[in-house]
Amino acid sequence: MKRVGVIGGGQLAWMMADAARKLGVELVVQTPSEGDPAVSIAQEIVFAPVDDASATEILAKKCDVITFENEFVNLDALSVLAEQGVCFRPRLEALTPLLDKYDQRCYLRDLGLPVPRFFAVEQTENLKSKIEHLGFPVVLKSRRHGYDGQGTFIIQDLAALEEKLSYETITKTLNQSLFLLEEFVPFERELAVMAARSVDGEIVTYPVVETQQKQQVCRQVIAPAEITPNQVAQIEAIAHTLLNSLQVVGIFGIELFLTTDGKVLVNEIAPRTHNSGHFSLDACETSQFEQQLRAVCGLPLGNPSLQCAGAVMVNLLGYENSHSDYQSQRQQIAEIPQAHVHWYGKTQSRPGRKLGHVTVLLDNQNREQAMAAPTPLANAVAQTIESIWYPS
Structure with a gap:
């Protein structure tokens, strides 16, 4: 019987339960809270945040292969485990160009796939000159950890953009290089x-x-x-x-x-x-x-x-x-x-x-x-x- 480790214990892992029973697979889940949905269906639990690579090392010893319920992981730390023979599917190299949304945009563009026009927001640049070819409204996105609309803002003019960047930078102690701008697609x-x-x-x-x-x-x-x-x-x-x-x-x-x-x-x-x-x-x-x-x-x-x-x-x-x-x-x-x-x-x-x-x-x-x-x-x-x- 295969034992599959799942990093993340939300509803996406919970919904694997019926398929696991059908295929004769046991699920071992790494998740932070006893109240997370997949706790009720897993054969074994490693209680830890999904980006805790030391917990993933424990998870690896309990299963044959590790997959992901969410992508909010520490790839650098997991790479050390991969070098030691831990089997991740998808492989970590497949996740590397995708977790940062600017890197993802660049990867898709370089593959020749059609994407909206975009650029990274750098701290020192003149936004006004660079944004002219996009026109307003524009879409401002956090490069990491955005989902379900979080970290995505539709911006109507330059003043609103500068205000939003200043607010996000101050309140979250981030810098502007953690954002990208892309054209608004009607x-x-x-x-x-x-x-x-x-x-x-x-x-x-x-x-x-x-x-x-x-x-x-x-x-x-x-x-x-x-x-x-x-x-x-x-x-x-x-x-x-x-x-x-x-x-x-x-x-x-x-x-x-x-x-x-x-x-x-x-x-x-x-x-x-x-x-x-x-x-x-x-x-x-x-x-x-x-x-x-x-x-x-x-x-x-x-x-x-x-x-x-x-x-x-x-x-x-x-x-x-x-x-x-x-x-x-x-x-x-x-x-x-x-x-x-x-x-x-x-x-x-x-x-x-x-x-x-x-x-x-x-x-x-x-x-x-x-x-x-x-x-x-x-x-x-x-x-x-x-x-x-x-x-x-």
Whole structure:
């Protein structure tokens, strides 16, 4: 039986549980808190922050291979373990160009992949002269540790930019070199694709999905996205180029923009399972979590195809500071036909926190409607869920 070490014990690790049982894999998790979701499903726990490499050394002695639930790790320290023979999948060299968002942008650009225009914010530079070719609004991003909209700011003019940089620098004792600026893309829609690569170099891609954000946090995912076959082919080619270049073993999430003139741009890369792939738990023959375990254990990759006409996934986000388990709302949502509710077991709610998600399958009962107009149907389903979940 394989023992897989997982750095990170949040809901992404928790959702590996069913796949681990199916594949006969034991999970050993490194996570800081007894209240973290994956604590309830792991065979063994190493209680420590995910960037504690000494704890990862202990984790390595308990398992055959180590994978990642999140990327907020200390690569330099982990590299010492890799040199000692610890097997990380994906390999650390695949993570190196991705963890800093400026480095990631440069890597994608140098691969010839389409990205928004961008530059690093340096402490001594004249912002005004350098920003002229982007024009306002612009997007300011923290280069490290930003997720779910954290560390991302849409800036309308130079005065607001200088004020934001000054505020962030003073309040967080950072320097400006920890930011990048990129053009604001007036996209038609946001897209994402999950792609996995095996030890043998086999690559499979999941259906391209549309993601819908509110306040820069993903609220809904529609599978499949309503785009042209040519756009699907472009996105699959991007996935193949990226995963082969990095020699990835594992699964990656690739977030993209579809511009108003039909062009595809790469937005960001998540080197792990991802929110935009949660629909696969209920809608696909092989979930993204099973695919990750298959890849890192050296097993053949599974079929990523949809088993239904389509699906809509809605995140159940916190909207208040509370210790409620929202049992009444969850029960109402569960009564929606073809609804699958996944509750992460977190004990505290706060605004924006991911507490769970629900996927509704668009199956043969509404196949014709789903095939004819997948986005309006999915939007109607999502609106029903949100009307139950969020206070009016």
